[in-house]
Amino acid sequence: MSPFMSVAFASEGKEWSFPMPGLTATPEKLVVIGVKENGLFKPTEVVRPGQEDSKRPSRPASFPFEANLLPLLDHRVFGVEERVQLSSDTAGVVIRCSPGRRPAGVVFSAAGYRLPPGMRGALRIEGQGSTGFGLALTAPGEDAPERPSGGMQALPSSIPSATWRNTDGVRNLVVTCPQGDATVTISALHLVPDSVGDHRGVGSWIWDLRPWLADPGRLVDEARREGVDRLYVQLRIEGGQVEDAAQIVRLIEVLARADIAVHAVEGDAAMATSAGRAHALDRARILQRFKQAAPGLRSFQYDIEPYLRPEYAADRAAGWREWATTVKVLSQVFGEPIEVVVPFWMIEDAAGEQALESVRGSIGSIAVMAYRTDPAIVEQIAQPWLNWQGADAIPVGIALENGTVPDEYHRTYVRARRGEVLLDRSEDGGAVRILTEQISDSKTKPVFSLSHEVEVNSSRISFMNARQTLAEARRRLERTLSAWPGFGGLLIHELLGPGQ
16 A cells, blocks of 8 residues: 555545556656645646756756855875975965975865856955965866966965866866965955846735735835835726726826836736737737826736746647747847746756757847755856856846745655556656546556655745845845846846735
8 A cells, every 4th residue: 555545635536637648668656746735645747757858957056155165075195206395274275385386275066066167256265374376267187387377375265266267177286386385374265246136126026916005005115115116017908998997007107206117917828828828918918008198107027937837847848949949039029128927947958058048139138937945046046047148138137936836745656566556658748647536547648646745944935024035145145146247137026915
């Protein structure tokens, strides 16, 4: 028997099914994602086997900001005269050099890490000791220069990021001895970002404007209190026009006088289909007419998530092509680029990146859903986007989640003689079904049994209105991510309280 009873999911006594079209080979395992209600597992989706195949090969992680990098590094001596002694103590790494004329010193390297490409700033080397040591960054396997251009007179010293900005960032730090006796202790290495990006303040979303319409001043006060200078608002459309249009025009005017920009937000996964696109275009024409009455409405943001449609799993490239088609035609209707909201992994997906490149002329800015609460993880998520070759011209905003998010559960089912999960290819397109009881395996309908369950705590994804934690993360991310000129500021979901 499975370690969980087959009926231990919120099914109300019914089977649950998830489309799995085009799956010809039988996988060894299936992963079902869901939440729990009253202690019962409620499935929401099945991870398509092998969907990671379209991802790029993993790249080394960037060194973290606001941390001493020295413990992450390996070090070794070099030099044919063997005149270097290397040791470590509580103060750091100690380098002692005897007299000699041939190049000698220490190479610091870190497998699996790289300096952040594209950042503006420096690598700061801290410590104390004799003058005359040389500093250089070299590619692995490359010899250090005999007389490094960054010769240091004393510590602390810095190597500017221009040294590695146009590289892959995989570099060793080489410390070269002078010709005479010398000793230096390196106590720390830090990345020091420059503030070169345009912060653009902070953006947030409002999904229901109606509670704010009677008193726009309260929304101004709330936005100012949270440091919000741009709002993305969902406009209700009925009967071919925007509802409460006169009041919304007034609200936009009040916000504009307070230097708070207003953008309309739209989005639905179905917009990445022919029928959904037609509906989106109808709404876009209505919004464009509304903008003529509300010139303070700045632009239009679209959150179209093709990966939420079951059909996407069978043909990811087609899903992103449909997304790109919709983005292009929406931009044409508005006569201006639009802003797009995208998942953080899109740029690591070959089909996703191709779609992004194809709409370059149709987008004016990007909002990346980097829904994590650890600033170091958010920085890692953000960097491929900020390093994207279009980021200098198309600002990239980084979005965080502050709303209520349920814990997520990942259940892994493996092939078994008896099981409660069935891969059914008899239906049109195929489906994964969770049954109310276990059945025997067969060649035509292979079954799977629960192996294990992993809980993904919501605190990893959302700040859950923990204001102090969010404030600390905001300060750090605004400081570190602004080292990229293409950083378009933070966007925070559920930052503003509901109107009354």
